[in-house]
Amino acid sequence: MNILVTGGAGYIGSHTVVELQKAGHMVAIVDDLSNAKANVIDSIQQITGIRPAFFQIDCADKNALRTVFEQHPVDAVIHFAGFKAVGESVKKPLAYYRNNLDSTLTLLEVMEEFGCKKFIFSSSATVYGPNNPYPYKEEMPAIQSSSPYGWTKVMIERILTDYTTAHPDFCAVLLRYFNPIGSHESGLLGDDPNGIPNNLMPYITRVAAGQLEKLTIFGDDYPTPDGTCLRDYLHVVDLAVGHLKALEYAVKHLGVEAVNLGTGQGVSVLELVHAFKQANGIQLPYVIGPRRDGDLPAFWADAEKAKNLLGWEAMHSIEDMCKSAWEFAKKK
Numbered sequence: 001m002n003i004l005v006t007g008g009a010g011y012i013g014s015h016t017v018v019e020l021q022k023a024g025h026m027v028a029i030v031d032d033l034s035n036a037k038a039n040v041i042d043s044i045q046q047i048t049g050i051r052p053a054f055f056q057i058d059c060a061d062k063n064a065l066r067t068v069f070e071q072h073p074v075d076a077v078i079h080f081a082g083f084k085a086v087g088e089s090v091k092k093p094l095a096y097y098r099n100n101l102d103s104t105l106t107l108l109e110v111m112e113e114f115g116c117k118k119f120i121f122s123s124s125a126t127v128y129g130p131n132n133p134y135p136y137k138e139e140m141p142a143i144q145s146s147s148p149y150g151w152t153k154v155m156i157e158r159i160l161t162d163y164t165t166a167h168p169d170f171c172a173v174l175l176r177y178f179n180p181i182g183s184h185e186s187g188l189l190g191d192d193p194n195g196i197p198n199n200l201m202p203y204i205t206r207v208a209a210g211q212l213e214k215l216t217i218f219g220d221d222y223p224t225p226d227g228t229c230l231r232d233y234l235h236v237v238d239l240a241v242g243h244l245k246a247l248e249y250a251v252k253h254l255g256v257e258a259v260n261l262g263t264g265q266g267v268s269v270l271e272l273v274h275a276f277k278q279a280n281g282i283q284l285p286y287v288i289g290p291r292r293d294g295d296l297p298a299f300w301a302d303a304e305k306a307k308n309l310l311g312w313e314a315m316h317s318i319e320d321m322c323k324s325a326w327e328f329a330k331k332k
């Protein structure tokens with residue numbers, strides 16, 4: 001198939017492009033490089049031997065997006081493009097609502113013009129909000145969030161649900177990711193955010209590389225076995241494969257489906273830190289700091305629906321995630 005991948009130069013998008021190409025799909029990437037580097041396209045080509053078409057444009061630029069659809073047939077869209085830093089979204093809510101909503105609305109309008117009816121969306125476990133019990137199940141109410149970033153995901157899920165109701169020949173799969181970490185086995189792709197990382201693993205690798213002095217763990221007095229927060233970490237390559245499965249599903253079905261992509265297991269921040277040290281045989285200076293506003297003590301996925309509906313489950317271990325993340329960091 002011909003797949004348009006927005007945000008395809010980013011962390012999860014680039015890994016997904018590799019899996020799509022490996023499966024024989026033709027890929028066009030739209031990315032404005034606001035949080036990615038152009039050489040990611042070279043890395044993808046190095047891994048797969050195929051250079052994806054690349055358009056450095058803003059997804060909210062309708063005319064530019066039209067030219068992409070004119071130049072490339074698009075059978076389905078995987079929409080990663082958006083801003084993703086929870087803390088930044090609290091400080092810059094308008095930028096988040098503008099970018100994440102505009103890019104999605106514009107994309108849907110252009111898809112409608114060109115008769116494209118398959119949409120895979122990067123949603124997030126954040127849509128379950130602070131009040132649902134874990135493990136999170138897809139049927140739980142997803143009407144809460146604790147940040148403007150999270151609200152953009154809730155709103156876009158709503159938009160896609162309403163759009164699908166109005167267009168019963170449309171299919172939207174809302175993939176609710178848990179905590180992707182790790183890198184492609186080649187060490188050529190990985191999580192390489194601009195500026196100080198917001199997520200744990202790229203922070204860990206920069207401390208390990210000596211670029212940052214030490215890791216601060218936010219709180220060790222949570223009601224969890226070791227007092228640090230529990231999260232559902234999954235390997236980014238497993239997550240990428242989940243998109244392939246969602247695509248296969250979308251080709252054969254209509255309507256809207258929300259699906260968790262996680263391992264179904266909680267791992268604490270401290271466990272991850274120790275696993276990283278052990279897997280790579282290196283030291284990692286850390287201190288315990290105060291709790292961070294908005295952090296939930298624990299959550300992980302109920303991963304049954306992904307297994308039953310998409311035939312997907314996470315395959316990689318925490319050790320794989322830690323080793324591959326460090327391989328990528330060392331090569332930079």
Ligand SMILES: NC(=O)c1ccc[n+]([C@@H]2O[C@H](COP(=O)([O-])OP(=O)(O)OC[C@H]3O[C@@H](n4cnc5c(N)ncnc54)[C@H](O)[C@@H]3O)[C@@H](O)[C@H]2O)c1
Nearest residue numbers: 007010011012031032033034035036058059081082122124
């Ligand atoms: N990484 C995570 O932990 C996580 C968890 C849940 C959901 N998600 C979602 O998954 C998606 C991908 O996340 P990621 O970690 O790969 O982030 P990322 O920042 O690496 O990738 C997003 C890409 O989108 C591009 N982009 C942003 N706005 C754009 C626009 N208007 N037009 C074109 N390109 C634009 C950026 O340059 C970047 O390359 C995001 O929507 C994010 O919210 C990520």
